[in-house]
Amino acid sequence: MIPAANLPDILPLFPLSGAVVLPRARLPLNIFEPRYLAMFEDVLKTRERLIGMIQPVDKEAEGALHGVGCAGRVTSFTETDDGRYMISLTGVSRFRFLNKVEGFVPYLQANIDWQEFTRDLGGAEHDDGFDRDGFLVLLERFFAVEELDTDWDNLKKAETEMLVNSLSMLAPFSPEDKQALLEAKTLSARRQTLLTLMEFALRRGDKGGMMQ
Template identity: 65%
Template sequence: MPTPAITAADLPDVLALFPLPGALLLPRARLPLHIFEPRYLALLEDAFKTRARLIGMICPTATPSGARRLSAIGCAGRVTSFSETEDGRYMITLTGISRFRLRDEVQGFTPYRRAQVDWAPFARDLGPAEEDPGLDRAAFLAILARYFAAENLSTDWGGLKEAEPELLINAISMLAPFAPEDKQALLEAPSLATRRETLLTLIEFALRGGKPEDLIQ
């Protein structure tokens, strides 16, 4: 039986959080994760008890003082597949559902962090895949090939040539080895076209010999 679609009514006011530096999850994209820390095993077990099975991926960032704080925006993913190892660890796949804005952390008795979140700014995330009419696929793939060669990365080029615009742009955004703050900029892009423009800026800067983390602050 197909998994029922997530609707706005399924989005909770309080969301369990999985802070992970540099991990990027985008709506309708898939992120594989290896869960082994006891607190996140507890988070996963609690997520399995709910219909939506949502986990909030969010990036911790360093403050000028060296302390770490949570980013203002994250993305909730639904556990859409999982397997358990003999020693109690889990391999799971999260499918991105919607971004959220962090409001206030909730204190309680869970070993993992939770927060009140606001979904309203990202209502579009629950809709169909976005389009990017301005995408020049040939030019995009050409600069991507140069970047992958420079970074010694490999990918399924046949699949990229056939991929829909959202899958293409989001997959590269998640795969590329950008700094956490650059991944955050890609997450917060207000549209697919803006994400593509940000992605190209990061790639072009890297190809010129700069470090992408120096570009977006």
């Protein structure tokens, strides 16, 4: 865990549509663009090794970013023969994007504010209203409709926060839906949003003749 006092006011940002990271969950990334290779090499020189993941608002609004992102700490990386990096980010805390910082680096940096999301640093969050059995039944139907495979044994054993956050990051939802999951105030609210999105996908499947 990174102490709040060690969180920087300026963060390098990696804008990527459809990619979010949540506290204590892991996000794999393939780094290959020269500006992000430079960013990664600079990040490795810092104490906390933080990268801010943030989504663009849309493809038409060039340079416009969502107001909330999440910082991840580089916890592992491998360099490939062709000069790319395969890295793993472990989510630390969400942040509020304030404004871009002009500088002499080829990648984006921004002033950010952590104050709204101090709970993210408080250890694993619990969801007392979580109905695991019912959730897994719905999840299995959702995976069948989306033709997704998973390791069900490990999935069933996962802690609630890791289960909900990992699914929020990796399930095939739209960038807008992933932003809603990222910005959910509590784990319970995120779980409820996740259920709503899966139920909507199942209803859409029924109308399309995909569910029997």
